[in-house]
Structures are given as C-alpha cells and as structure tokens.
Amino acid sequence: MRLKFEKRPEPSRFMLYATPVGAVIITMIIGAILFGVIVPPPSQGFVATPAVPPPVDLGTILSGIGSHLSFGLQAVYQVFIAPLVTSYKWGDIAVKASPLILIGVGLAVGNRAAIWNIGAEGQYVVGGLAGVGIGLLTQKMTGVWILPSMLLAGLIGGAVWGAIPAALKNWFNVNETLSSLMMTYVAIHLMNHMVTGPWKDPSGFSFPQTPLVTPSQTLPIIVPGTYVHLGVVITLIIAVVVWFLMSRSLFGFQVRVVGSAPNAARHGGFSQKATVWMVFLLSGGLAGLAGIFEVTGPFGQMSLGFPQNYGFTAIIVAFLGRLNPLGVILAGIVLAVTYVGGDLAQSSLQLPNASKGIFQAMMLFFLLASDILIRYRVRFISNAPAPVASAAAMRSPAE
C-alpha cells in the first residue's frame, strides 16, 4: 500500500482555506488526548511522576480514563475556547495578537517572494531599541511629536537591521535564512548590553531595565477599561493596506512572480535584488514597529524579558494565515488565544506553561502536513507503480 501524490491541475482553493481550520481542530482533538494521557488531573499541583502506582482493575482504569479524558477536554477548552467566550479576555487577545499580526504580515510578503526572513525577532528588538534611544533623548520633554518620532525610529531601526541580511544576499550571495537568524542573536546580545549598561534606569536600583516611558511616550488606550492601545488599530490598518498592495498593486504582483517563477520575473524586468531589498525593508520595518509598539504600550520599558519570541511565532502565524495578510489577522488571533488560554489553563487547571508551545507547534505541524493536499491529490494504491525515471526524463520539472 503506497501513497501516491497526483498533482492537481490547479491548487485547490477549498483546501487552501480548509486546511488551517482543519489544523486547529485536529490540534484540539489530539491535544485533548495527549494532555489527558500525560498530565494526570492534579489534586494539589502538577506532578508528572506518580509516587505510588495506583491499583489496576477495571474500575480504576475506567475512572482513570474518564478523569484523564475530562482533564484533556478541560485543558483544550481553557486554552482554545475560554478566552473567546470570556469578554474581558478579548482585550488581552487583541493586545497579544497585535505584534504577531504586524510581524506576520511582513513575513507573509517575504515568503510570497520565496525570501525567508527568520530574523524578525532581531528586527523587533532593534526596532524597540531604536525607539528607546529616541525616548531617552526626549525624556525630559513633552509634545505630541515625541511618540510618533519614537514609532518612526522603531520602523527605521527594524528596517536597517533587516537590510543587513538583504545586503549580504545581494552583495555576497549569502543564504538569508542563516544570516537573518544569526543577526537575531547579535541583536539580543546588543539589547542585553544596553539594558544592563548604558541605558539602565539610574533610579532603578540597578535592575536591568530602561526607565519607564513618560506620558508623552505612551501609546494611548483606545478602548477604555482595557489595555487595547493605538498600536492594535494601526496594525489592523497596515494589514489591510498590505493586503491591498499584495493583491492589487504592481508591487504585489512583482513579489508574487519573483517568488513563484523567478525566470519569468527576470524576463519581465523584475529585479530579484530590488525585491530582496524591498521585502527585507518592509518586513524588518514592520517587525521594528511591532517592537516599539510593545515598548510604548504593554511593556512601558525595555527589560531583559523583552524578547518574547514573537518574531518566531509570527512565522507560524504567517503560514497559518496562508501568507495572506487578511488570513494573518485571523491566524494572529488564533495564536493569541493560545497564549491567553494557556495562562487561564495554568491558573485554573495547573496545566503546565510548556503546553502552550506544544499546542502551537502541533498547529503548525498539522498545517504543514496538510499543505500537500492543496497541490496534490492523495491516492492509495495497492501495488508499486511502474518506475518513474523514464517518465521524469520526458517531462520538465514543474513546481
């Protein structure tokens, strides 16, 4: 019995939209089983290794299965459903989703062009740093121009950091996946240095953090009574604008052609190098903007805990959103739900923190696994087919 992949005449649009939804649902099902099995329902706290093995008879086995199953279901409920049905959590979801969406949008554009920016976390951090730099210069001043300058600095800072792998690729032919990844760690160490040294809060008792932002440097709250800040709105606007650019403008067309048919792109006069610059400046800039939004919004400063891996999670968001900015909005919300739900599950069920990462990774696994269903139809065949070598020699490799 073998799996045979038959290429579809054209990609299945149904599968394109169904697979992310399917991935989330399968994650919920498998997650319920997984956590039901490996996490015993806690009485007073989570203990992975039981002290005394319980007696083995049908009654205890069944009740054991029952309580495990119920725990698994509760866990999935707390992580995925509870945040959506608890109104005071919506603000938290929005705030958590905002950086994921903003960075994810930039990454989606890049991935469309087959350009892999893995360094978004570094661009996020440098954007935050650049903004903090302006913030420290303007600490004693007030004025409506201060916050926008910090945001602009964040955008530029992230773009500059993103320009480095772009330059390396264009001038030295360096693989951008590896170079952007390396620059991420350089950025984090740079941030550590600034936060523990030159930019440390002088009145902060030597705690490794920068001074808090002043009122002129704070992102205004737009929904009273919550922490939903202006950055959330700007993010949504940017996502829609980028969607428009990608689907309706020449830039978007260029990006997509460069990504899917590089030879045709060259013939059409689209420069690969120019696309690399544009993509990295855009995704770097957006990541940097997300960084300064977090500094002037939820964090209020920069500290060692600032890198929250949004730059890496945003890669999941971009894929789950099928590289479409509108899809990225939805995917960002889904991932934000798992963060927020993960905390709820921890405080109410003692579900360990680590389960968040497992859920998120599972979603991506299932999505990636189901990707193939878009381009290929799966058939089960019972005997080995004729050798394909000759057929391959006749057709040109298409992809």
Next chain:
Amino acid sequence: MIKLNRRTFVAGAAAAASLPMLAGRASAADPLKVGYIYVGPINDGGWNTAHEAGRQQMLKKFGDKVTSQYVENVPEGPDAERVLRDLYNQGNRLLYATSFGFMDSAVKVAQAFPDVTVEMCTGFKPSSNNNLSNYNIRFHQARSVFGTMAGMLSKTGVGAYLATYPVPEVVSGINSFTLAARRVNPNFKTKVIWLNTWYDPAKEADGARALIDQGADVMTQHTDSPAAVQVCESKGVPTFGQGSDQSQFGPTMCKSSSLDLWGAFYTTRTQAVLDKTWKPEDTYWGMKEGALDIAEIKNVPDDVKAAALKVKQGWIDGSYNVYSGPIKAQDGTVKAAEGAALNDGDILGMNWLVEGVDGTMPS
C-alpha cells in the same frame, strides 16, 4: 503604561464588577482567595521552591478559611500583568508577586483594582490606592554567616562569589559575605563574576570552574540553579546553597544553605487581610522574625560551626551586625564610620562594593 484618569479607572471598575460567574463576588463567608505568581518553576530547588513552601505553610495554618492558586513560569512584563488580572478576575483578592521583575505589573494591577491587596517581593514602588506593600528578607544575614565560615575554612584567603546582575540584593550579599570573612581574616578577598543571566546552568558551572581555577577555595553563589554547588562538590571546594537546602547536590561540600522561610510572613499578612487589619507597610524581616535560617551545618570543624551559630544568634539577639562600621568601599570612601552602621535604605539601595572585593561593578 495605561492612561490612568478617573474615566478609565471608573470604566475599568465597572467592567470588572459586571463580570460573569468567573469573577465571583466574595461574600463575608466565602474563603479568602489568595493568588501567587512565580517567575520560575516551583521545583527549581531554590527561590521558587521556597516561596511555594511558604504558601503551603500558610494554607495549612488557615484550613478552609483560605484557598489559593498559583501560576509558575510567569514572564516578567505585560504577561505578568495579565496573569495577575486573571487571578483577580477569578476571585483572588490577595496577590503575592514573588520576583522583582513583577514590580511594575503589580503596581498597575494594584492601581486598577482598589479592592485587591498586593504584596510585592523585593520591590520598592507604592500604589496610589494604598493597597500595595513591598516585602523582603534580610538575605545578607545568612551571607554573613557563610562569610564567617568562609574566612575560617579558606586556606588561600580567596573566596568566590558567582553573581548574576548587580542589583542591590546581590551586591549586599557580596558585601556582607566579604565583610564577615574579613572579620575572621582581614586579608580575605572575594573574587566576583557577573554572569549576566539569572539562569543558565551550564554557564554557571563554567563560571564556578573559572573562579576555582583562579585560586578561590571557597565559594557561594547567587544563581537560580544548583549547578555551581555540583561543581564545588566535584572539585572539593566548600560552598553554600541558597534559597533551600541544596546539600543533596553537594553532600560533602555544601556546608549549609540559606533557607528563605516565607511561611511566617505569608501567614502574618494573610491573617491581617482576613482580620481586615492590613495596612500598607513594607516588611523587611530576617532571622529574628523567623524569615531566614540556615540549613544544618555539616562537615566542618567544630570551631567553624560554633562561630557560624554565634553569628546567627548575634543577628537574633541584636549583638551582631555585619554592617556596623568602619566600612570602606573599594574606592576608599568611608561608607560607615566607626560606631555607626548602615541603615535599611543603604542596604536596599546598595550599589557599591566593599574593600576586599576583587571585581568591579559593571557600568
């Protein structure tokens, strides 16, 4: 920082009050719900283990008058704020935030909800609602006991301190250790490494090795994992654990450990909330109040053990103070003259190293 004016505050309070069942409204007969947030895992064998032990002690004391929830591995920053608000929305009206990185989050939550009481560990900021206090333990008392022992045990006269960041708690630990050792051996020197990470066991182990290679023959550390204790065990270097009894990681070389006993404090403050007598006042307890102790001293000569216990007793009855003058900083300035002593403010804000420390404050 959220914009706090009466509008957002009132709106926030109204929103909080109109919550579904999840929030629950605590009536007089309902047990008090107490929430804890920890920065690391509860079984790290050090800082967080000690807090959790304190929480359990508190629970045992109050039986069914109190119920409690905890969340571990809470990252510092806006996530901490969200978790604290979650706990509040699940009915917890007394919150303990157990790491300095939670400070700004704790303040924001205290200012957002006037009916919650917040206790912030090792913090220093107040809340405008008068519902937040800071609490701390005089860790330097235990450090001075170990410094005394180090001064007597060391043959080379060089001790080592594996440090993380130059925050006052760490700095005062180094200073107290050194001052105590120099009372025994006036030429004692302490070498310091700043690891610049709270938590990286492999790096801590390498740092310990580096210090030992530099000639230190007694060590203590201010890190969140027992990796350094293990290195000392393998190299035959006396050392001291921190937070909880870490002698299992160094059966012959870990001579004692500082024991953070948060239980007494948690019990007292929770009782105050139950009795409605709680007032915002900072707590800074030590051995006398039963908040700090040292684990059983093992594998040392009798005179060392006796000296250590004498120092401990000295803290309890007031006859010993490692921070009494004369104290000179590394650069020669006199921080406390003969007959004077450093006060709590000096200790809580300490950002200079005493003479005898071989290492500098990172800029």
Next chain:
Amino acid sequence: MSVEFLISVIITIVGASTPILLAGLGELVTEKSGVLNLGVEGMMLVGAIAGFATVDMTGSPWLAVIVAALAGAGVSMIFAVLTLSLRANQVATGLALTIFGTGLSTLIGHGYTGRPIKPFTTIFPDALALHPIGRVLFGYSPLVYFSFIMVALVAWFLNSTRPGLILRAVGENDLSAHSIGYSVIGVRYGAVAFGGAMAGIGGATFPLVLTPLWAEGLTGGRGWIAIALVVFSGWKPTRLLAGAYFFGLLGTLELYAKASGTVFTALLPSEGWAALPYLATVIVLAVISASKSGGGNAPACLGRPFSPSA
C-alpha cells in the same frame, strides 16, 4: 599562568565544545543531504531530558546515551515525515520542531527538577585520568572521546565511502541522483535521523557530564550555535571540529577573563563576547558565499524539497 591553570582551562573548553560539536556533526550530515533542519535546539532538549530520566531511573549513563539518541532521532522523524514525504517547508517545520521539543522536554521534565544524578565518570584508569597533567588527555567523559571518533568517522564516511558519496550527490543535485536510481527520500530520512540522534546525544551531554541536574531549557540555546557552527565550518567535518573548539574557547575565555579581572572585558563588553560566534559566522558566511571557487559552499539543494516530476 601555570601549567595547572592552563590544563584546567583546556578541560573547561573541552566541556563547553563537546555538545555543539556533537549536534553540529549531526546537522552537518543532514545539511549535506540537502535538508535544513532548524529544530536542533528542540532535539537537543528532548535528548537531554531522555538522558536525564534514564539515569534517574536506571543509574546507567551508557543506557542514557542510547535512549537520548533514540529520542532525538524519534523526534526528528516528525520533521522528516513532514518535509520529506509531505513536502512541507523545511524552515517552518524546523522551527515548529524547536518549539515542540522545548515544550515537550519541559513537560516531561517537570517531575525531575531538583534531583541530582550521577554523571559520567572517566573511562581511563584513575592513574591516568586523575593525573594532574595526564588528565588533559585522559580525564574526560566517554562522550568527549566519542565526539572525536565521530568526527573522523563522518569525515571518512562522506569523503571515502560510496554511501557518503551518494549522500553528497543527493545534496548537490537531487534530480540527477534520482535519475540514476538512488532513493533521495530514503537517504534524506537517514540523514535526518542521524542528525536527530547526534543532537540527542549532544543535548544529553549537559545532564550527563556538565551539570548533572535537569532544568528547563538546560541547553541554553546551544542548538542555535550548533547550526551556526555548521555554516561556519563550510560543511566540512574537520573544520567543524576546529570551529566547535573556537566557539567553546570564546565562551570560556569570557568567563575566565572576568574571573581574573584582566583587560579582556575592557576590550569588548561581555555581551560582545557572547555575540561573537554569531558575528563570526555571518562574516564567514559572507566570505565563503561570495567566493566563486565553490570550495566548502552550501550543498546546492539545501532547504529545497525534492520534487521529482512523477
């Protein structure tokens, strides 16, 4: 600077370099076959907890190494199925594997924190292993000697054996290799499994040798350094060995410099030292990618899924 001191420094450097050497060797073979697996950190952590749990339960570090290798290889199969059979994007899958492995190891390890275990002891007789001078050659745990043997084995395999040649061919030109009749997917599965096993052993080095305890995230990001190392080495095993020790030297130097209070930290702040391996890798990347000679360049098919037109 006495001989005693020098020896002690060397021993510390060896300790720091071994995990990244082991994981790096595995990733090198994987990448040579054309597959980019960014999940090294996740696989190392899974190997670390598997190794720790095994020693905790059975007391045998040797068994722990085997279990760690199996665990690492096992987790790598998730990556392999997704990227090789289902043609998923390798970068995204690798990142998901890192996140998954980190979470899984933390979850399993929850009940194991705060428990010390017995680390590996030396394998040479005490007279050699504990000798003040001799220990610089004979005083290490078996994993160190294993790592050196593996460098030689991998180099020999890739350069002098037929299966190694096939593997390299699959990495350089998968379509040609396929048309000759080699199973590209089969070879890559094997390479990924090897990479997983080596990463698992590399991760297990932490609890078995360096810090005999378990703590979340015990490997502290060394998996990413291993990935950088493979690139830094130009995909050659002997250069990998040199590179691993270079990175280990940098890290150790930072600590010793701080401890001895010498001028090193004035040269470069401590975070600068920590960033140096990554910066060095970027520079080396630029140099080798720009050179037209192709010596030590990345395998041509690195990161691209194999799509025969069948």
